[in-house]
Amino acid sequence: MAEITLAGISKAFGETQAVSNVNLTVRDGEFVVLLGPTGAGKTTTLRLIAGLEKPDSGRVTIAGRDVVGEAPASRDVAFVFQQYSLYPHLTVYENLAFPLRSPARRLPATEIDGRVREVAKMVRIDHKLENRSTRLSGGEMQRVAIGRALVRKPAIYLMDEPLSSLDAKLRGELRLELKRIQSELGSTLLYVTHDQIEAMTMADRIGILAEGRLVQMGTPREIYSNPANLHVAARLGQPHINLIPEGLLPGGSAPAGTKTIGARTEHLEIARSERGNAEIDWIEHLGDQNHLHIKVGQHRLVTLADPYLAIGRGDRIDLKLRNPLYFDAGGQRLT
Amino acid sequence: MINSDTTILEKEPERAAASTPVSLARRIGGLSDRAIAWLFITPTIALLLAINIFPLIWAIRLSFTNYRANRPNAVLENVGLQNYQRVLTDSDIWIAMQTTAHFVFWTILLQTLIGFSLAYLIDRKFRGHAFWTTVILIPMMLSPAVVGNFWRFLYQPQIGLFNYIVSYITGVPPSSFEMLGSVSLAPWSIIIVDTWMWTPYVMLICLAGLRSIPDYIYEAAEVDRASAWRQFWSITIPMALPFIMLAVLFRGIENFKMFDMVMLLTGGGPGSTTEVASITLKREAFESWRTGRASAFAIILFVAVFGLANIYVKALNRVKQR
Numbered sequence A: 001m002a003e004i005t006l007a008g009i010s011k012a013f014g015e016t017q018a019v020s021n022v023n024l025t026v027r028d029g030e031f032v033v034l035l036g037p038t039g040a041g042k043t044t045t046l047r048l049i050a051g052l053e054k055p056d057s058g059r060v061t062i063a064g065r066d067v068v069g070e071a072p073a074s075r076d077v078a079f080v081f082q083q084y085s086l087y088p089h090l091t092v093y094e095n096l097a098f099p100l101r102s103p104a105r106r107l108p109a110t111e112i113d114g115r116v117r118e119v120a121k122m123v124r125i126d127h128k129l130e131n132r133s134t135r136l137s138g139g140e141m142q143r144v145a146i147g148r149a150l151v152r153k154p155a156i157y158l159m160d161e162p163l164s165s166l167d168a169k170l171r172g173e174l175r176l177e178l179k180r181i182q183s184e185l186g187s188t189l190l191y192v193t194h195d196q197i198e199a200m201t202m203a204d205r206i207g208i209l210a211e212g213r214l215v216q217m218g219t220p221r222e223i224y225s226n227p228a229n230l231h232v233a234a235r236l237g238q239p240h241i242n243l244i245p246e247g248l249l250p251g252g253s254a255p256a257g258t259k260t261i262g263a264r265t266e267h268l269e270i271a272r273s274e275r276g277n278a279e280i281d282w283i284e285h286l287g288d289q290n291h292l293h294i295k296v297g298q299h300r301l302v303t304l305a306d307p308y309l310a311i312g313r314g315d316r317i318d319l320k321l322r323n324p325l326y327f328d329a330g331g332q333r334l335t
Numbered sequence B: 001m002i003n004s005d006t007t008i009l010e011k012e013p014e015r016a017a018a019s020t021p022v023s024l025a026r027r028i029g030g031l032s033d034r035a036i037a038w039l040f041i042t043p044t045i046a047l048l049l050a051i052n053i054f055p056l057i058w059a060i061r062l063s064f065t066n067y068r069a070n071r072p073n074a075v076l077e078n079v080g081l082q083n084y085q086r087v088l089t090d091s092d093i094w095i096a097m098q099t100t101a102h103f104v105f106w107t108i109l110l111q112t113l114i115g116f117s118l119a120y121l122i123d124r125k126f127r128g129h130a131f132w133t134t135v136i137l138i139p140m141m142l143s144p145a146v147v148g149n150f151w152r153f154l155y156q157p158q159i160g161l162f163n164y165i166v167s168y169i170t171g172v173p174p175s176s177f178e179m180l181g182s183v184s185l186a187p188w189s190i191i192i193v194d195t196w197m198w199t200p201y202v203m204l205i206c207l208a209g210l211r212s213i214p215d216y217i218y219e220a221a222e223v224d225r226a227s228a229w230r231q232f233w234s235i236t237i238p239m240a241l242p243f244i245m246l247a248v249l250f251r252g253i254e255n256f257k258m259f260d261m262v263m264l265l266t267g268g269g270p271g272s273t274t275e276v277a278s279i280t281l282k283r284e285a286f287e288s289w290r291t292g293r294a295s296a297f298a299i300i301l302f303v304a305v306f307g308l309a310n311i312y313v314k315a316l317n318r319v320k321q322r
Helices: A043-051 A094-101 A110-120 A140-149 A166-185 A197-200 A218-227 A229-237 B002-019 B033-062 B082-089 B089-123 B128-140 B145-152 B161-170 B184-210 B215-223 B227-257 B260-265 B277-286 B291-321
Strands: A004-013 A016-026 A033-034 A057-062 A078-079 A156-161 A191-192 A205-208 A213-218 A242-245 A260-263 A268-272 A278-285 A290-296 A299-305 A316-321 A326-328
Touching: A004 A043, A004 A326, A016 A043, A016 A078, A016 A213, A033 A043, A033 A166, A033 A197, A043 A057, A043 A078, A043 A156, A057 B145, A078 B033, A094 A110, A094 A140, A094 A278, A094 A326, A110 A140, A110 A268, A110 B002, A166 A197, A191 A197, A197 A218, A205 A218, A205 A229, A213 A229, A229 A260, A242 A299, A260 B260, A278 A299, A278 B082, A290 A316, A290 B277, A316 B002, B033 B291, B082 B291, B089 B128, B089 B227, B145 B161, B145 B184, B145 B260, B184 B227, B184 B260, B215 B227, B227 B291, B260 B277, B277 B291
Parallel strands: A033 A191, A033 A205, A078 A156, A156 A191
Antiparallel strands: A004 A016, A004 A057, A205 A213, A242 A260, A260 A326, A268 A316, A278 A290, A278 A316, A290 A299
16 A cells, blocks of 8 residues: 555647646545546546556656556556456456466465455455356446455555446445445555545545546545535535526625525525515425425526425425525635 | 326337337238248248259269269169268278368468467557558458469479579579479478468458457556566457457368369379369369269268368357357
8 A cells, every 4th residue: 555646647638638737645545536527537547547548747656656657567556447347258266366366476376365265255256256257247247346456455446437337226335345345454545436426425535627637635525515616516416506696595695706606405595485586396206305496587496305394386485595605707616 | 397207108108109110011912021021031042942952962862873974864873872981991082181181280270370470460550550451461352263373483493483582591492392393392382372362361350359359458457467478378369269269160161172272283283292182072073973972072071071160169159158
């Protein structure tokens, strides 16, 4: 395990600037999640650390050693790819043993065997060790892929949306398992995803990437409650944050220069009132909670509501702001 | 919103039914879909029966008779298994079979080794690789008759380019050896031409195999610290193996019945050193006019190739299923 730093890393593919001037530190034993939409440069950042791409400029250091000139093999990283990338002609056991059978390592067979079985148990695939890797379900394949990264004890684990191709239930289970394994092993892990729930639940710190730039870095709580700008605010929160012009709703105290107000559920106060400033346009019943679609003049807002809230379609309500987020004309946060 | 969703769902079966075309049969009066299907495939089946299946059955029938194609009016006598017995005990035929095996073995070995190596080299995306792929494929696109005649000139001891180049490299005088005329060299002259012509074919199949291996497998192996050597033996070869085996199968079947190149280059000579099974068969059938016995020989060859190919395909499937 080791600390990883990226200093001023840039990478372009032809005309496209995939990563520009990213500075990032992953501390020893830390679980960092890079969150961003498709094309934000998340995968490229991982591949730059692994050595599968060469940066145009900048430095990558692993445990204080500059590794930019080194091949992937000598960087001591483990990579979990989005597409499983198991060796299809090998069994689960052979796939897990593959990284240990490197001639450079010369591990005795008994040690390899012990390690493979230990990891197989950890990722709960030990009952299928002799199966061909192509005869597994998606979840099993991804567990093998994660296990193949875990058999070694590299400086850092790099994971590229490892759960994105799984169904929701399995994703939830593996999310927990992954976090459990990481804290058990105390490993350094850089994880890339576009799923805010994965980021919020697993990360020690989240880095928000947009158009190749690292926009903000902080704990999930910081990122959620103190977003640096509109883009970051829009990445987190379910339902999506409501962006409304200044002056539309009463309440709060907007600083000078405020152009846009960001209001999540916790920033909105609802009270029934015949002569209120807003109208309930639609209610989505999700069971444990309701999504209220609210109309304020031309604007539409979505917020969560208690399912027992006695309110119906067409009802008028009084809508007030409570400590919302303020943004200037450039989308930067004002406090 | 929820209400409109449910109405769409309720209408779904009707919409699906409406978008399914009216059965073809109802449009073409009175014919069922099945009848129309038969209508379409009947010409093909008829053609296959006429030019493949019927001759095969006829040959099987003839193989039990003393029929001679140059005496069509002679009384046809049923000789039972005598033809088969004669073929299988004929030492000339066994020698021809050995010659064939020798050809098949060496052509496959050389074509697979060179073909795979070329594919491996051309698979690197270097500048102009598409152009070089096309250039390499040219021999395969030529007519065997052209290739045969062309190589006879190249092998010509006095003026042939082949002899000239060999002498240039080794220092042996060009007219001191005769590729097509010498007992020891004639088999190799055919192996060289067949390899020259068909290596591109093997390369093409191997290339398809190599291209089917996704890049991320290599990337995973690289991160897993597998050396280039280990990547080659534990990823490239096993994953391309089904394709290589397929190429071997195609070339094997093809070269087992190799005829054109031998006929054009040596005609089976000198003596009978390059007389492969198909040449013996042709002599038996159209020089000695022992049509019955030739048919028996042809059937034996057919069964042998068919049997070997079947065993091989089983092995191929086992490799693919891994």
